[in-house]
Amino acid sequence: MTFRVLDPTPGTAPPVGQLAPRLDTLKGKKVGFISNGKEGTKGFFRHLEQILKDDYGVAEVVFRTKSNYSAPADPHIADEIKTWDAVVSGLGD
Amino acid sequence: MQFQSRSYEAESISAVQELYHSNGWTDGLPIVPPTEEAVKECLDWAMMPPDQLIGIEPVRGLAITAEKIAINAVMAGCLPMHFPVVLTAWTAMMQEEFLMHGATASTGGCAVLVVLNGPIRLEIGAAGSFNALGNSDRATAVIGRAVRLCLINLMDVRPGVIDRSTLGHPGKFSYCLAEDEEGTDWDPLHVVRGVERAASAVTVMAAGAPRQLMNEWTTKPEEILETFAAEMRANMRHYSIHPGNYAIVIPQQLREHLQAAKWTKKDIANFIHERARIHRREWADVGKGAVVRDRGDSVYTAMESPDQLLVIAAGGPAGGFGAVIPPWLGNKSHAVTVPVGVCVDCEPPKK
Numbered sequence: 112m113t114f115r116v117l118d119p120t121p122g123t124a125p126p127v128g129q130l131a132p133r134l135d136t137l138k139g140k141k142v143g144f145i146s147n148g149k150e151g152t153k154g155f156f157r158h159l160e161q162i163l164k165d166d167y168g169v170a171e172v173v174f175r176t177k178s179n180y181s182a183p184a185d186p187h188i189a190d191e192i193k194t195w196d197a198v199v200s201g202l203g204d
Numbered sequence: 205m206q207f208q209s210r211s212y213e214a215e216s217i218s219a220v221q222e223l224y225h226s227n228g229w230t231d232g233l234p235i236v237p238p239t240e241e242a243v244k245e246c247l248d249w250a251m252m253p254p255d256q257l258i259g260i261e262p263v264r265g266l267a268i269t270a271e272k273i274a275i276n277a278v279m280a281g282c283l284p285m286h287f288p289v290v291l292t293a294w295t296a297m298m299q300e301e302f303l304m305h306g307a308t309a310s311t312g313g314c315a316v317l318v319v320l321n322g323p324i325r326l327e328i329g330a331a332g333s334f335n336a337l338g339n340s341d342r343a344t345a346v347i348g349r350a351v352r353l354c355l356i357n358l359m360d361v362r363p364g365v366i367d368r369s370t371l372g373h374p375g376k377f378s379y380c381l382a383e384d385e386e387g388t389d390w391d392p393l394h395v396v397r398g399v400e401r402a403a404s405a406v407t408v409m410a411a412g413a414p415r416q417l418m419n420e421w422t423t424k425p426e427e428i429l430e431t432f433a434a435e436m437r438a439n440m441r442h443y444s445i446h447p448g449n450y451a452i453v454i455p456q457q458l459r460e461h462l463q464a465a466k467w468t469k470k471d472i473a474n475f476i477h478e479r480a481r482i483h484r485r486e487w488a489d490v491g492k493g494a495v496v497r498d499r500g501d502s503v504y505t506a507m508e509s510p511d512q513l514l515v516i517a518a519g520g521p522a523g524g525f526g527a528v529i530p531p532w533l534g535n536k537s538h539a540v541t542v543p544v545g546v547c548v549d550c551e552p553p554k555k
Contacts, residue, residue: 114220114237117209119229119275119357121266150495181306181536183263 131197138168140196145188147180152201159199205244207254207271224279229357231349231377235279246274249284250291258291259298261359263305268294268358273350276357280350285328286343288544290350292406293318296542297351303537307410308361313369314532316351317411317451318380319516320344321394322404324544325382332384336518337414337453337527340381348378373413381518387456388517390469396515397541409449409514409539410532415439420524423461428524429472433479435528436506440482441490446534447508452476453527455519473510480506514539 134140142163146152156174163169173195175188183189184200192198214220220237224230236242247254247270254271261268270291277290297304297316307314320330320343330343339345355361363369369376385392394405415438419431432452454462454472462472485500487493507513519525531537 112216114214114217115211115239116214116220116223117207117211117238117240117243117275119209119224119238119272119279119353121272121358122208122210179303179306179536181310181533182303 134197136168137163137197139170141171141173141194142169143173143175143192143195143198145184145198145200146174146176147201148176148178149180152176156199156201205240205247205254207240207243208269209271209275211240228362229353230279231352231356233349233377235353236281238275238278242278243271243274245284246277246282246287247271250288252291258294261298261304262300264359266359268298268354272358273354276353277346277350280353281342281346282350283328283346286347286350289318289320289324289328289343289347289406290354292542292544293347293351293408294354296406296408296540299540299542301538302408302410302540304359305366307532307537308355308359309366309368310532311368311370312412312532313372313376314410314412315373315375315379316355317375317409317529318344318348318351319393319407319409319451319514320347320380320382320404321385321392321399321407322402322544324404325385330380330382332382332518333387333456334520336381336384336455336520344380344382345378348375348380351380352376352378375411375413379411381453381516384456384517384519387521388459389463390459390515390517393514393516394541394543396469397539399541399543403546404544405541406544407514407539407541409451409529410537411451412439412443412530412532414453414527414529416525416527418523418525419458423464425462425465425467425472426475428458428461429475430479432526432528433476433506436476436480436530437482439528439530440480440504440506441486443530444533445482445484445487445504447505447512448531448534448536449512449514449539450480450506450531451514451516451529451539453516453518453529455523455525456517456521457524458526459517469515470510472515473507473513476513477505477507477510508535 256270
């Protein structure tokens with residue numbers, strides 16, 4: 112007996128965001144970190160801040176933390192991203 | 205009826221199984237072949253065209269259509285009469301406060317608890333008595349499974365893909381129960397949560413595994429409920445201290461003592477809210493002293509308010525066994541109740 116059956120998946124990839132154009136250099140730039148608020152982000156991001164400043168000449172690092180670590184960034188954080196040259200969004204698990 | 209989905213031919217029932225397993229479209233168990241005829245029967249039952257938009261998942265922007273939910277419902281073993289319940293569960297899960305993406309992707313490994321209320325339980329044969337949290341009946345088994353298959357196939361909630369659960373729990377195969385409304389004089393859950401009594405409704409909650417308890421040695425409401433509160437305190441110590449929606453399942457043997465003493469669900473929730481609370485310093489007793497810090501005297505309640513407790517009457521007639529079902533993680537996700545057959549986005553535009 113032959114069965115004709117249907118695909119249970121959407122069949123198309125979900126919409127994806129586009130990466131911003133890459134920076135030529137990090138020197139003198141303002142970089143934002145968006146933390147999900149978990150314990151592990153604190154030490155990791157502080158260490159990364161040091162590397163970006165010491166080794167890459169980043170001028171300023173801004174730290175922001177989401178109000179819910181399982182949800183997208185809060186609207187006020189998303190708005191603030193426009194004032195940064197680059198953004199790092201990281202997990203803390 | 206015109207379907208958007210790609211179709212495949214398989215020469216035998218075994219070939220169907222291998223097609224679906226090899227593509228990662230199952231939960232590891234055999235599926236019912238989702239033929240065009242079977243899917244059409246589901247859609248006809250709900251009087252929906254295949255391209256009916258059920259909702260758009262808020263985080264990844266995926267459009268969910270009736271056709272895709274019907275395909276997965278058939279695979280789970282649903283009959284057409286089960287399909288509206290699956291649709292309603294999905295409508296509820298796509299409400300922003302449920303936080304579907306977070307709840308289904310989290311390392312915390314919760315499942316979607318689906319609670320059925322109202323006349324539809326009886327129409328589809330959903331039982332809230334013996335083995336209520338297990339394989340109690342066909343309807344709850346397949347509805348709970350359909351919710352999971354939809355997550356797998358529509359949202360990519362596959363282990364190691366979107367689903368990052370460390371452990372998960374068995375409720376991720378199917379986690380659906382019906383309230384035993386005929387076995388209690390309490391208001392059903394949907395009425396407590398603001399839905400008309402005559403309506404049928406589905407409540408979804410991002411839920412951990414049930415924690416079973418037992419107290420067969422008292423008839424006093426306070427003592428019975430203290431056992432439930434103690435289990436919640438244990439969860440707060442061992443798992444998460446943060447307040448959120450908890451559910452408690454109270455079986456008939458324990459309900460009879462509470463009802464004889466004229467305790468309502470509201471009385472129960474008020475009592476539990478007072479008793480299910482701990483000091484942060486108690487974390488030090490269970491190996492979590494490192495995060496007590498200077499807040500040891502802070503008191504944490506299991507729920508922010510009594511109405512966050514979902515009190516459910518269910519379970520076989522004998523045995524003083526109850527269950528506490530904890531939230532995935534505090535208030536990250538909120539339980540959502542939606543009446544069956546009601547459009548949640550159909551209000552006229554506000555001026």
